[in-house]
Amino acid sequence: MTTESLQPRAGARSGTPWDTSTPSRRRFRPSLRLRAGRQHHAGPVAYVLLGLATVFSLFPLYFTVVAASSDNTRVTQTPPPFLPGPNLFDNLGKAWQDAALGKAMMNSLIVASAIALSTVLFATLAGFALAKLRFKGRNIALMLVIGTMMVPPQLGVVPLFMMMTELGWGQQLPAVIFPTLVSAVGVFFMRQYLSEALPDELIEAGRVDGAHSLRIFWSIVLPIARPPMAVLFMITFVHAWNDFFWPFIVLDMSNPTVPVALTQLSAGYVRDQSLIMAGALLGTLPLLAMFIVFGRQIVGGIMQGAVKG
Amino acid sequence: MVTSGSVPHADGTQNIPAGAVKAPGVSGDGDRPRQGRRNLLHRLDIKGAPYAFIAPFFIVFAAFGFYPLLYTFWISLHHVELASMNLMEWRGFGNYTELWQDDRFWNALSNTFTIGVLSTVPQLLMALGLAHLLNYRLRGSTFFRVAALTPYATSVGAAALVFTMLFERDFGLINWMLSLVGIDNVDWENNKWAAQSAISVIVIWRWTGYNALLYLAAMQAIPRDRYEAAAIDGASRWQQFTKVTVPGIRSTILFTIVLSTIGATQLFGEPLIFGQGPNGVTGGADNQYQTLGLLLYEEGWKNYQMGRAATVAWAMFLLLILIFALQRVLKRFTSRKS
Numbered sequence: 001m002t003t004e005s006l007q008p009r010a011g012a013r014s015g016t017p018w019d020t021s022t023p024s025r026r027r028f029r030p031s032l033r034l035r036a037g038r039q040h041h042a043g044p045v046a047y048v049l050l051g052l053a054t055v056f057s058l059f060p061l062y063f064t065v066v067a068a069s070s071d072n073t074r075v076t077q078t079p080p081p082f083l084p085g086p087n088l089f090d091n092l093g094k095a096w097q098d099a100a101l102g103k104a105m106m107n108s109l110i111v112a113s114a115i116a117l118s119t120v121l122f123a124t125l126a127g128f129a130l131a132k133l134r135f136k137g138r139n140i141a142l143m144l145v146i147g148t149m150m151v152p153p154q155l156g157v158v159p160l161f162m163m164m165t166e167l168g169w170g171q172q173l174p175a176v177i178f179p180t181l182v183s184a185v186g187v188f189f190m191r192q193y194l195s196e197a198l199p200d201e202l203i204e205a206g207r208v209d210g211a212h213s214l215r216i217f218w219s220i221v222l223p224i225a226r227p228p229m230a231v232l233f234m235i236t237f238v239h240a241w242n243d244f245f246w247p248f249i250v251l252d253m254s255n256p257t258v259p260v261a262l263t264q265l266s267a268g269y270v271r272d273q274s275l276i277m278a279g280a281l282l283g284t285l286p287l288l289a290m291f292i293v294f295g296r297q298i299v300g301g302i303m304q305g306a307v308k309g
Numbered sequence: 310m311v312t313s314g315s316v317p318h319a320d321g322t323q324n325i326p327a328g329a330v331k332a333p334g335v336s337g338d339g340d341r342p343r344q345g346r347r348n349l350l351h352r353l354d355i356k357g358a359p360y361a362f363i364a365p366f367f368i369v370f371a372a373f374g375f376y377p378l379l380y381t382f383w384i385s386l387h388h389v390e391l392a393s394m395n396l397m398e399w400r401g402f403g404n405y406t407e408l409w410q411d412d413r414f415w416n417a418l419s420n421t422f423t424i425g426v427l428s429t430v431p432q433l434l435m436a437l438g439l440a441h442l443l444n445y446r447l448r449g450s451t452f453f454r455v456a457a458l459t460p461y462a463t464s465v466g467a468a469a470l471v472f473t474m475l476f477e478r479d480f481g482l483i484n485w486m487l488s489l490v491g492i493d494n495v496d497w498e499n500n501k502w503a504a505q506s507a508i509s510v511i512v513i514w515r516w517t518g519y520n521a522l523l524y525l526a527a528m529q530a531i532p533r534d535r536y537e538a539a540a541i542d543g544a545s546r547w548q549q550f551t552k553v554t555v556p557g558i559r560s561t562i563l564f565t566i567v568l569s570t571i572g573a574t575q576l577f578g579e580p581l582i583f584g585q586g587p588n589g590v591t592g593g594a595d596n597q598y599q600t601l602g603l604l605l606y607e608e609g610w611k612n613y614q615m616g617r618a619a620t621v622a623w624a625m626f627l628l629l630i631l632i633f634a635l636q637r638v639l640k641r642f643t644s645r646k647s
Contacts, residue, residue, distance in 0.1 A: 042445035050442050054456045057518060060471045061459065063482070067474065076480040122365040129362035141363055148370055150567075150633070152575050154602065155626050156377025158384055158609060158619040162394050163377070179373035182366045212351070213358030242464035244578040245602065249610060259578070262466035266473070266585045273474055280467035287462040295455035302458070302519065303526035 061288070067277035068092065075273040091278035095265065099279045100253070104261035105286070111176050111247075111257055112240040118181045119236045120229050126182075127190025128221050132203055133213070142191070148184040154245050164250055175250045176257065180240060186232050193228040193304075194221065231301030234294055238287055258283040378626070384619035391613035404620040414621070416596050417604040418628075420505065424580075424600060425573030428509035433565055436517050440524035441550065454525075457518030465578035469511055473583050476507045501597035504583070508598055511579045516572070520565050527558035567636070574629055577602030601625050 042050075067075045070085035096102060129135070130142050160179060169175040198221060206216040222229075244259045251260050265279040291298065385404055387397040408414050443453060460468065475482045476497040484495055497507045531554065539549045555562070580598050581589040590607050592599020599607075601621060609618030 040445055042442070042447050046442050046445050046447075049438075050447075050453050053439050053442070054453060056514070057456050057460055060468070060475065060514065061463065063475065064467070064471050067471075075474075078480055079485050080480060080482045122369075125362040126366045129359040133359040133362070135356070135359035138359070141367075145366070148374060150571070150629075151374060151378060151626075152571055152629070153374060154575050154577070155622045156374065156381055157605070158615050158622060159377040159380035160373065161609075162384075162615070165394065178369075181373075182369045184366075184370070187366055212354045213362070217362070238462055242462075242466075244465045245575070248578075248581075249606070259464045259466040262464070262470060263582060266470055266582060271585070276470055277474065280470045284463050284467045287464075288459070291455065291459060291462045295458070296451055299451070299454045299458055299522060302522050 061284070064277050064281050064284070067274055068095075068281045070274050072272045072274050075277075087274065088278075091274050092282060095275050095278035095282060098275060099261045099265050100256070101258070101261055101279060101282050104256045104258045104283075107173060107255065108241050108258040109286075111173055112237045114177050115180050115240040116233045116236040119183045119186045120233045122182045123186030123190045123232060124194075124221070124225050124229055125217065126187045127192075127194050128198075128217055128225075130187070130191045131195035132198060132200070132221075145184050145187050149188070153179065157246060157249055160246070161249060170250065171252050171255050173251075173255070176243075176247050179246065180243070183236065186236065189232055190225065190228060194225060198224055228301070228304075231297055231304075234290065234298055235301060237290075238298075241287060381619045381622050381626075384616055385623045387616045389615040389619075391609065391615055394615060397616075400616065404617050405624075408617070408620050408624060413596060413599070413604060414624070417592070417599050417601045420592065420596075420598055421574060421576065421600045421602075424505050424509055424512075424576060424598065425570070427505055428512035428576075429566075429569040429573055431509075432513045432517050433520060433562070433569065435513070436520035436524055436565070437555075437562075439517065439521035440528055441554065443521065443525050444528045454522065457521055459518070460515045461519045463515065465515075466582060468515055469579050469582035472507065472511045472514070473585060476510075476583075498584070498588075498593065499595075499597070501593075501595075504593060504598045508576075508579050508583050511583070512572075512576070516569070520569070523561055523565055524558055527561035528554060531557035563640075567633075570632055570636075571629065574625055574632070575602055576600045577606070581606075601628075 065088075066081055066084050068091050069088035070081055071087050071091075074081055074085055126145070130138060130145070164170055164172075164175040167175075169178075202220050202224075203216055206220050211219065241257075242259060243257075247257045247260050248263065251257060253261070253264055256264070262279055262283050265276045384397070386399065386401060388400050388403075389397050439457060443450065443457070447453065476484075478484060478494060478496050478498065481497070483497075484493075487493075487495060495503050497503045535553050535557065536549055539553050544552060577600065580592055580600055580603055583589070583598070584591075584593055588594060590603060590611055592603045601624070605618050605621040605625070608614050608621055
């Protein structure tokens, strides 16, 4: 009943062309036709407003660095400091130990990589089948996929918790990994890409050569799907790294992921603000690094696929 | 009927199996039994592979998404404690009547609603404006886009920690700035509306850029001639924005409303961390910013009442259904009007 609200989105997407000419290096590149749409030059007012928006976006992160590099007295003075202080590495080291961030980082890396890998693999498989293979119930299957997007996974935490306890996975990483091995949005994303980017003739040619479906998937689909797979991987990684509710419930401080470990920093009785910020900075650093390197691709992926995992 | 719009390729692929079934016959040159087995395998592959490919998604979803959702309802009909989860004592709808009479539930519901409105409305309006700006021909457009999306890469934990500090009553940056214009010592944690606004700011900060990029993508798909036609008709820039741009991205706007609404009903991490420790789970000393998500957690993992936690979860689910039913009615109503 709720799936209908997604339909316009599919329609809206069909106006966004996938750039299939150079699949191996596909970035966000609007086609010429689109580039021509709505192209007033930005005036000074627009730049000022954009500058303000950028400050709004980046200042909290900058302030995290400022606070993380100060000591507690400097952070808590009035007016607050606006320039970084001298204590950055001291604080990072202390926060690393206090919040057991080393272990948390490792856990988050394992969890996010496993989830992103399996999401990409299964999403590509299912997306391929839904886009290009004919079978009974395909439309229903696609409808179900879209429908599942509307069900927030948080609602099932009580039985999930019981299930994990029974399986002996309480406080263990598999408890966090398994429920998120697939993503409906990922499936939909890959389906949209493949139905436009994968020519039917290629599959047909593969069939004529006697290739079975898995072989076609491996040799024809995967090479073409590599760019959106990379984008889906990164976006899923970000979501998995930042996921909070379920890991917070099922893990504890002896074996946390980064977001869970960060709550430890703020829950102490004596709150050292600079240490809290140092921990927050450490926990965000890997993703920020990814954004600095691949920001352009992630932006392109979100614009093309509206991915939210 | 729902998918009819999103499966435009159903017809385009129709001739694949036909050609594929023919293929072995055409090129087959082995002896007959072998060919028969091959044919069988091939038919199996054609018929079975699609199901095998979609199976992982559906199996995992069934096990960890659908089954827990249904089982939540079953648990909500029982008295279950965290320490003895195997002992389930039938209560019928007892948990529900109890929840209905519980002030904390209505308080959490109303908080979820007000924080939802406070965070979603400004977020989407700002995203619309930002997308409009990003849609100009710009120097450094990639920089502005990536910068706008950076908060999205920040985890709830880190974001909430920074904002908690910025909103600190005694030494926070925001109170210092407010004191410059004569507003003193806003108690962002204990004052109900201040706390809910501060939490909304965290949500707005994290998601505005993301929504702006969705709008931007949709805006770029609007054909240019619509603007030209509007310009010829003498429409001002503002009229072009309201008469061409906004209707042109209507479906994306609806989509973001749906996403933000789901997000708003599930709000948990921001208020939890904003409350710092013991106050987090209860949403402040007077539950002034306790959301339904926090109430669920409090019932289940602080009060050890899993049955009641499941009841809250199911109530959240019903709430979502209600919201979407309402949205559909509204949609039908507005489309009939226009």
